[in-house]
Every structure is written in structure tokens, then in C-alpha cells.
Amino acid sequence: MTPGAISLKRRLALWLVVIVAGLGTLLLIEAYTSARKAANRALDGQLEAASLTIAESLQWPDGVPTLEMPASALQILATPWQERVFYWLRADNGRIITRNADLPITAMMAREARADTVYRDADLDGVPIRLAGREVNSAGWDTQEPVQLWVGHTRQGRDVLAGELFEKSATRFAAMVMITAVLVTIAMFTALAPLKQLRRALRARRADDIRPLHLGVPREMQELVDTLNRLFSDQRNHREMLLRFIADASHQLKTPLAGLQSTSELALASEDPAAWRRALATVHESAGRTSRLAGQMLSLTRLDHLGPAHERHPLALDRLLREVVTDWAEREASHAHDLGLDIQTPRPVWVEGEAWALAELLHNWIDNACRYTPPGSTITLTLASVDNAVRLSIEDDGPGVPADVIARLTRPFERGQRQDTEGSGLGLAIADSIAHRHGTHITVAACQPHGLRLSLDLARGAPPSETSA
Template sequence: MIEVEGSLKRRLGGWLVVTVGVLGLALMVEAWVSSQRAAARAFDAQLQAAALTIAEAVRWQDGIPQVVVPAAALQILATDSQARVFYAVLDDDGRTLSRNWPVDIPVAWQQALDEGGMSRDLTTTLGELRLHAQRVASAGWVTQLPVQVWVGHTLEGRRALARSLFERSLSRFIAMVLLTGVLMGLTMRAALSPLRRLRRQIRGRGADDFSPLAARVPKELHELAQALDHLFARQRQGREDLLRFTADASHQLKTPLAGLKTVSELGLRSSDPDEWRQALTRVHARAEDTSRLAGQLLSLARLRHLDRETALPALDLGELVRDVALDWAARERAAEHDLGLGSLPAEPLKVCVEGWALREALGNLIDNALRYTPTGCEITLHLSREGDWARLSIVDDGPGVADAALATLGQPFQRGGRQDTEGSGLGLAIVDTTARRMGARVQFANRSPQGLEVVLWLPLAKDEQDVTGAFAAGVNPGEST
């Protein structure tokens, strides 16, 4: 039974969404970090430019510093985020020359300041500040003394710029994801189109169309297409076998029915009771043959529909062979033959098979030997063990079969190339079908100087569990003899 387990398209889409999501998360983290760094570099550059602008405005006249902060220095740091801007100009001894903030700059920072400048973060009662300091030489009329210029601002502008940069990246990413989703849907639809074409082609086939597929498929679907072709080939072969079997069965049933009709018509035309009795005797014999043929046809059909997956209990093969041999030895047909049973193994031989099917196969082998051997011939059943296999053979000293006809034994409606004997030709076909269904094998061989030997190889049960056919793995027990 076919069960629907999700959707291939949804499964592919889900994996693509997960992949895009993981990559997108990594890109968003990288975009956030990059926006923070970009905002920091931009505002640090502004702080440095403002510090240099203020430093250029410091002059010394008669030993008195003149500090006039130009408006351009503060405009450099002006933003729309209402960030507060601070500055301080100190002499080399740390005395304030000019300032607009009440924050004390750590002495260690002042001493460590050199001409290369420094940038620091400072937490104050005014909030978090970003500071930049520059140590420059201030030119005067008489003296030339260095000064320290400290410039700082709150972080609102930086955060706003970083947020703006990240939002732009985010909007581009969302647009990219939406576009990727559309392209992904179109791509999956195009990629699965060969599967849809294959489905439409199979659905459009007739019930009796088993011809190979004529479709262009990608490499991933090539094995599926080949499997379907093999399935169609097996179905075509099975249909041909069924039609052939039906035609042969109809022909085989037509002959005894025609004989019944002829005999009954002759009997009806006569008014002699003796002729009526002879006609009834012939009708009874033909009816027995027809009934036997119908039973064999039903057995063959039943064997072909055995469930191979069902676990079977282990049967004692020796006990089953003994029962079948005693049953047939007591029948009237075996009275004119020497039907016997050879020695049986001391230990039980367990096989996992359908008991009725194996009995039917053995009965057909014995019946076949009784029908096709002259009166007084010996027919013996032998059972032995060879490795993991049970060897069951039926040997007779009759005329045997022509070598050219050995290959046809086991096929329906074949009588070993002989048409002068009774029988339907289904007995060995039932045996062969039964053997294949049980994972066994049948071998036919002529004996010297005369006679026929039919060997049935059966796989022994392991721990009284069901076993699978070993011939599927290429094991041939007949090669060990």
C-alpha cells in the first residue's frame, strides 16, 4: 500500500528556507557589526577633524593663551540625533584653557597623550561619551607651548547612523529573500517538470500497454524510468504467459469435453443397454480425466499466488515424505508398480514450506512416474541431507526421456515430447512452480542404463525460522553433488 509521506516540493523548500535562514542570520550579524564599525569610524574621523580645527585656533600672545573655538569645529559634530558635543583645551600641565563640560579627564590619559592622539570611551553622569584627544604645538609670539585638545560627544548620533546602515542592509536582505523565494519556486517547478511529464505519460497509458517508456528524463530519474520499464516488461511477460496458459488450458479442456459429447451422443442413439453401459464407462473415465485436469489447473493457479512474505512453521520433511509414499502405495494406480521408500535420515530435516503445496508436488512426481513408466517398474523415493539442503529424489527404471526433451520438462502441457500417453502435462509444471515458490529447485536427469531421476532441492530451516530462496543469491545446490 502506498502511503503519502510529505511533499517533495515542500521538503526541498523547507531545506532551502533553513539554508537561506542560517546564511541570512550570519549575514545580519555581519551587517550589524559592520554598521557599528562604519558608524564608529565615521564619527571618530569627525572627532579628529574637530580636534584639529580647535587646535589651529589656539594662539599665545604675551604668554596668555587665546582660545576661540570656531563654529566650524562644532558644526562638524552636529547631527540630527540631538547628540551633545563637548570640548576642552588644556595646557601641557593640565590647566584648563577653555572648556564647556564639567567632566574631569583622567590624569593618566593626559600623561599618556602624545602627538599621535588617542580615542577613548568614558562613562560619566552625562552618559556614555566618546572622546578624542590631540596634542599639538601652539605657536605664540615669544613662546611655543604644546596644548591638549579634547573633544567628545554622546553616542546618539553613532547609534542612529549604525541603525540606519543596518536597516538599509536589512531591507536589501528582505528584498533578496523575497526574490530568492520566487526564483526558488520557479526553479523547483522547472526541476520537477520531468517527473510531472513522466506521471502524465504513465497515467495516459492503456491497461494493456506495456511498451517501454519514451521519455527524456534527467539522470536522477533514469533509474526510476528503468525500473518502470523492467516492471512493464515483467507485466508484459506475465500477460503473455497468462494468455498462453489460458489458450493451452482451453485446448486441453476442449479435448475431453469433445470426447464426452461424442460418447454421450453415440450412447443416446443406441437402444442397447450394454452399449449404454460402455458409453457410461467411457464418460466416467473422461470425466475423471477432466476433473483431474481442472484440479491441476486450480493447483497451478493457487501456487502462482502464494504469499512469499508469510512466515511458515518448520515441517519434518522425512515424516511428510513417508506419509505421501504410504498414501500413494495404497492406491489402485500403484498396484502394478513397485513403489517404495528408501532409507530416511536419522535426524529430522526441517523445512519451512506450505505443507499442502509440497504434498501436491510429491503427489504429482509419483503420479507422473506411474503414468509414464511400464507396468512392473520400480519407483523409489530417497531423502538425504547435503550441507544446508535437503535432497529429495524420485527414481524410476522406466524408459526415461529424450535428452532434447529434458529442458522442456516443467513447462505446462509438455509430456516429455511424447503424445502417445495419457495426462495433461501439468504435473511437472506444478512441481516446478512449487519449488520456485519455496526457494527450491528441481533437476531432471536420465539414469544409466535407463530410467529418470527427479531431484527436488529444499533449503533447510535455520532455528525453525522462515528462510528465503537461496537461488536468488546464485546458490546452486546441485553443483555440490
């Protein structure tokens, strides 16, 4: 885990907090407004009741409105919260009938009250109050003046009621948050349990234990386990290969060393200097073979361990090929063979590669061909264009190898069931490693009527720039 990474739990908790805070703010605002609305609704009813009671007591003796203020109306207005109460009655001609406070009734409010009962928030000497207004009309024998009737009270009860309602909502919300937090915690632990299980399983393993994992994990995590198991399987294969290589290498080294021992023993037992000389010649030849074998094993190991951080440079493949073939043509080992070169592409052919490695590959190919074909065989190296790549191949008309061996041919110490040569069995393995380093692979195919063809494709590269050349 990188130092900046946030734990899953923290990330989940953070999201929860963000969601709860955002949603909570909205919910609480909504709860506050609805609490105020509910309180207003409840107590506006009191205003209306008081207003009705007063309206009932209105009388129009001689067509002029008058009122004997009903005590109960004021008690209704006061509510159980003992509000300060206000009333204000005005005849249509603007004459105040009676009032106990100079309520801030505007012409606009009076006009609205004409149609229906209206409720208004207002302010009386800095004290917020709630007003209800209506116009009272009555049928009668004479024409009667309508009366504007406004009643009001302070907001204490509304504030208390709204506060209680809001408190209830807030408490419910807080409880909900707590329950959610608990549930999320539980869910988090449950959801993350397989991860923990996997961690435990991996931690409990010995370093060399690369058996596949078998865990009952959710589907989402099964992919991770599968990937891990694939990795384990690759490791296992690699390790097996390595062990086989070591076993083969030991075996290969053991044989010549045993030969050396028996030859030297025989020579030591003899008194004949000629026998000594023969033995020495044998020892010399065997040591040279063994030394080359060790060298090749070394180069194969080195290739495998060089890692990917090698440097590739633009390389004229045709030139390299010509150099190597020319070199081999002069060697004694190829004199019995007909070594040919066929460059079918326009020159120069540029590829990205390591010159020493590709040269080694070509050497190994030619060496192999010379070694495993009878004298007089024709060996042809070809460079051809294939789409965007160039194809480098070697072909001989030797006996070839059985089809079932072809696939194994690039393994170390595989000699195509031929024990009659002095080859180490590593040449093709090394060549294959080099091909892998260049992002390609060696294709082995049989030729008709007999013989073997090895080939590999290399991507064309850009020619070197003037500065770097």
C-alpha cells in the same frame, strides 16, 4: 503518499527558509556592525579634523598653554547633523585650560591619549557621545607643558548614517532573498517537471496498458522509469502466462468433452444395450480423467492465489516422505514399477513447510514418474544432505526427455512431447508452484544413460519446541 509525508516543494521551501533565516540573521548582524563601524570611521575623521584645528590654535605664551577657540573647529565638530559639541583641554599639571562640558575623561583615557589619538564611546549625563583625545606637544624655546585635548560630539549623525547604511544592506539582502525565492521556485518547477511528466504519462494510461514507458527524463529519474518498465514487463509475462494457461486449459477440457459427446452420440444411435454399456464405461473413465484434470487446475490456481501469507510449521520431512512412498507402494498405479526410498541423512530431518503442499508435490512427482516411464522402470526417491539444506529428489531410468524440453517441463500442460499418457500435464507445474511457495525451485536434469531426475533443496529448520509440539 502517506498522510504524514511532506511534499517535495514544501521540503525545499522549508530548507530555503531555514537557510535564509540563519544566513540572513548572520548577514544582518554583520551588516549592522559594519554599518556602525563605517559611520564611526567617517565621523571620527571629523573629530580628528576638529582636534587638529584646535591643536593648531594652541599657543604657549610664556610657556603656559592658552587657546583662542577656532570657530571652524566647532562647526567641523557639529557636522551636518548639528551635533552637540564638546571640548575639554587640560594642561599637564591638571589645570583645565578651557572646556564647555565636564567630559568623563579618566586617567586611563588620558594615559592612552598620550601615545596616539584615541577614540572612545562615552556617556555624558545619559547621552551617548563619541570622544577623540590626543596630547599636543610643541617645541619651543622654553619648556612647554603638553596639553590633553579632547573633543566630542553626540552620536545622532552616526546613528543616522549607520541606519542608512544598514537600511541599504538590508534592502539588498531582501532583494537577494526575493530573487533567490523566485529562482528556487523556477528551479523547483523545472526540476520537478519530469516527475509531473511521468505522473501524467502514468495517469493517461489505460489500466491494461503495460507497454514500457519511453520518456525523456533526467538520469536520476531514468532508474525509476526503468524499474517501472521492469515491473510492466513482469506483469506482461505474467499475463501472457495466464492467458496461455487459460487457452491450454480450455483446450485440455475441450478434448475429453468432445470425446464424451461423440461417445454418447454413438451410444444413442445404437439400439444395442451392450454398446450402451461400453459407451457408459468410456464416459465414466473420461469423466474421471476430466474431473481429475479440473481438480489439478483448481489446485494449481489455488496455489498461485494463496498468496504469501501461508503458515509453515516444523515438519519431519523423512516421515512425510516415508508416508507418501508407502501410500504409493500400495497403489495399483505403481505395481508395475520398482519404487524405492533412500534416506541418506540422520533422522529426523526437520524443515519449515506446509505438510499438505509438500505431500502434494511428492504425489505429483511419483505420479508423473509412474505415468511417463515404461513398466518395470526403477523410481528412487532420495533424501540427502547438501551443506545446510536437505535435497529431496526423484530419479527414474525411463526414456527421459529431450534436452530442449527440460527447461519447459515445469510449465502447465507440458508433457515432454508425450501424448501417449493420460496425464493432465499439470503435475510438475503444481509441484513447481509448491517449490516456489517454499522459497526454492525444482531442478530438472537428465540421468545417464537415460532417465530423468527432479530435485529441490529445502533449508533445514529447527525442531518444534516442546510447547508447540
